[in-house]
């Protein structure tokens with residue numbers, strides 16, 4: 001059970017699977033805008049796909065292998081905090097989707113009315129969780145391309161021409177390109193110093209040895225202080241180009257490229273990609289093709305760490321679904337900076353009495369935080385990581401992604417990224433799963449490897 005849903009579990013009405021505990025959303029407390037939206041098909045995109053639209057620093061982005069969505073402007077926004085942050089967002093989104101007038105000839109997930117979202121890792125975070133409905137969305141899935149125009153203005157003209165004109169205006173206001181090799185940039189320690197991190201890992205290992213928990217994920221931060229304003233759109237392009245297997249995201253200054261999928265929902269199918277077990281590629285010997293497999297799949301500590309993460313996901317997801325397929329053996333995911341042990345889990349979602357299935361937002365709430373970013377048992381690990389890290393994780397390691405009016409969506413775990421705190425300050429975060437056999441020095445080195453994608457994209 002997630003930390004946040006403790007004490008709030010009730011069965012899903014009429015679920016056909018086993019009892020499906022999801023907290024009931026409270027009535028939407030925030031004003032519910034009446035949105036009108038129009039989706040139109042556009043000609044297939046060129047070779048660059050969506051990358052051609054990574055040109056505004058304030059865009060909302062969700063993209064993988066140049067498919068995905070880029071959002072511009074804002075038609076509506078909802079913000080929440082605390083233990084009810086997910087439930088409040090679900091209630092608001094259900095009310096907005098119910099009240100909206102949606103014209104959508106396409107059946108693709110993400111068409112119609114989508115909202116981008118980012119949630120704080122912890123209920124105790126000062127970071128505000130949010131849903132943002134863009135005014136315009138440019139989307140692509142292979143050969144299918146579309147444009148969605150959404151407005152809360154009852155007097156606005158909702159037509160293809162109005163949508164294209166508005167898009168042209170927004171794309172005209174391109175963010176300034178910067179020389180990526182610049183003077184005056186430096187990376188300084190964040191709230192958790194290197195020594196502080198080593199000490200936290202040692203304390204985590206001691207707590208595990210004392211039998212208080214089996215796995216704990218500990219993170220630290222580092223701050224990029226820049227001599228000139230961060231060129232967000234360029235950083236996103238760099239990330240997306242280098243990390244094609246990852247999901248590149250941007251929501252209100254939370255940016256990065258995550259390899260880990262908390263949950264993707266397409267109709268009645270849910271998928272997750274669980275990662276745990278990491279090997280830095282920088283130290284790998286040349287000419288040894290079996291190295292990563294041996295060091296990860298053949299290593300007891302790494303397998304143990306991975307199994308804990310898989311078990312936590314399947315235990316949470318199992319009761320919510322009709323059928324679930326989890327592989328017996330993980331595979332080795334190769335990224336430019338690291339290798340990971342990875343498992344792809346797929347599940348069939350039940351149909352509830354009202355004819356709907358659990359949405360991406362429902363499942364993100366139920367699954368967050370997994371053992372891959374928190375630990376096991378969840379409540380013990382959540383409390384201990386707050387104490388040992390002594391920092392607010394903000395949106396780091398929280399769900400980031402999008403949901404549409406039909407409940408389809410993708411929520412990655414906000415890893416391998418950072419938060420743009422001001423044009424001259426970007427806070428990077430990275431963490432590692434700690435088990436009984438963990439070594440503080442090795443875990444510290446792993447956090448550096450995990451910060452490498454952002455540092456390289458920022459040329460830092």
Ligand SMILES: C=C(O[C@@H]1C=C(C(=O)O)C=C[C@H]1O)C(=O)O
Nearest residue numbers: 275277278372415430431432433
């Ligand atoms: C916590 C992070 O990554 C997580 C921890 C991993 C590990 O310890 O092996 C691997 C992937 C992620 O689940 C991070 O990137 O900050």
